[in-house]
Amino acid sequence: MKIKQENNNIILEEVDSFDIEQILECGQCFHFDKLEEKEYVLVAKDHLLHIKQVGEKITFYDTDEHTFETVWRSYFDLDRDYSQIKNWLIENEKRVLNQNGALEQVIIEKSGIRILNQDFFETLISFIISQNKQIPHIKQIVNTLSIKYGEPAGEINAKEYYCFPTIEKLSKVSDSEMRLCKTGFRAPYILNACEKILDGTIKEESLLNCSFRQAREELMQIKGVGSKVASCVALFSLSKRDAFPIDVWIKRIMERIYFEKETPKSEIEQFADRIYGEYGGYAQQYLFYYARDLGLK
DNA sequence: GACCAGGGATCGT
DNA sequence: ACGATCCATGGT
Numbered sequence: 610m611k612i613k614q615e616n617n618n619i620i621l622e623e624v625d626s627f628d629i630e631q632i633l634e635c636g637q638c639f640h641f642d643k644l645e646e647k648e649y650v651l652v653a654k655d656h657l658l659h660i661k662q663v664g665e666k667i668t669f670y671d672t673d674e675h676t677f678e679t680v681w682r683s684y685f686d687l688d689r690d691y692s693q694i695k696n697w698l699i700e701n702e703k704r705v706l707n708q709n710g711a712l713e714q715v716i717i718e719k720s721g722i723r724i725l726n727q728d729f730f731e732t733l734i735s736f737i738i739s740q741n742k743q744i745p746h747i748k749q750i751v752n753t754l755s756i757k758y759g760e761p762a763g764e765i766n767a768k769e770y771y772c773f774p775t776i777e778k779l780s781k782v783s784d785s786e787m788r789l790c791k792t793g794f795r796a797p798y799i800l801n802a803c804e805k806i807l808d809g810t811i812k813e814e815s816l817l818n819c820s821f822r823q824a825r826e827e828l829m830q831i832k833g834v835g836s837k838v839a840s841c842v843a844l845f846s847l848s849k850r851d852a853f854p855i856d857v858w859i860k861r862i863m864e865r866i867y868f869e870k871e872t873p874k875s876e877i878e879q880f881a882d883r884i885y886g887e888y889g890g891y892a893q894q895y896l897f898y899y900a901r902d903l904g905l906k
Numbered sequence: 907g908a909c910c911a912g913g914g915a916t917c918g919t
Numbered sequence: 920a921c922g923a924t925c926c927a928t929g930g931t
Binding site for chain 1: 924925926927928929
Binding site for chain 1: 916
């Protein structure tokens with residue numbers, strides 16, 4: 610990877626496995642705007658980023674080296690060797706199945722995906738909101754909460770963007786106010802999550818220092834957080850790359866490519882552990898995006 | 907353990 | 920237009 614500073618911009622070249630469209634649109638994050646083809650504005654970690662990709666060249670507009678190094682390098686998972694992960698997954702699938710599997714083609718098609726290292730609180734609330742909702746609606750709610758309760762993050766093309774609210778701010782919102790943001794029955798879940806963090810039941814620090822399974826157990830103490838939401842939070846904000854969140858899409862694609870019949874989630878989870886192991890999270894993201902694009906039924 | 911509410915935008919017909 | 924669906928979960 611080559612890093613250049615040009616005017617006020619940071620330019621990346623020769624980045625392996627990086628497609629800004631696939632990274633943002635694959636369903637792992639919700640706080641961004643598409644401006645043009647492969648040109649986006651996103652708000653993350655209390656920073657605003659205007660980013661554009663043309664071929665192999667990626668421009669981080671109005672970004673200094675210090676911000677790039679301290680915020681975006683880790684956010685975009687730039688120190689991870691994705692080629693090694695892809696190769697391992699394809700080889701291990703072959704070993705377990707004793708023949709070539711379907712994952713290789715999925716990975717080739719979605720090879721520009723990276724798993725973002727997102728903020729814990731924002732990820733937790735976003736995935737509580739996500740249940741039974743489609744991505745455009747999740748984005749709308751995250752946006753509404755940020756505008757109403759977050760700090761200004763900056764302006765691009767005459768549009769003001771807002772940071773995701775702090776836990777203190779969000780915890781003081783009333784149930785009825787929260788429902789005005791279209792959160793519906795999830796409103797008490799969001800408030801319960803704030804409560805459990807503020808009273809110390811849930812500690813990000815200890816979640817970072819334990820196994821995926823332990824972290825999932827602890828997160829599930831929050832009302833409205835089940836196995837799927839907890840797995841997403843662990844994968845996207847706690848570096849648990851062995852997490853394998855199973856939703857309807859993953860269930861459908863796994864049933865199609867490995868089982869060829871209806872299969873309980875518990876069995877799918879066990880199988881994923883065996884075939885994808887410590888890289889389950891990456892496999893899940895390739896498969897999820899692929900299945901959604903396919904519009905699998 | 908199977909079923910159903912809950913809330914509303916979006917998608918498919 | 921309008922009904923079905925939706926990156927689940929908790930309660931019954």
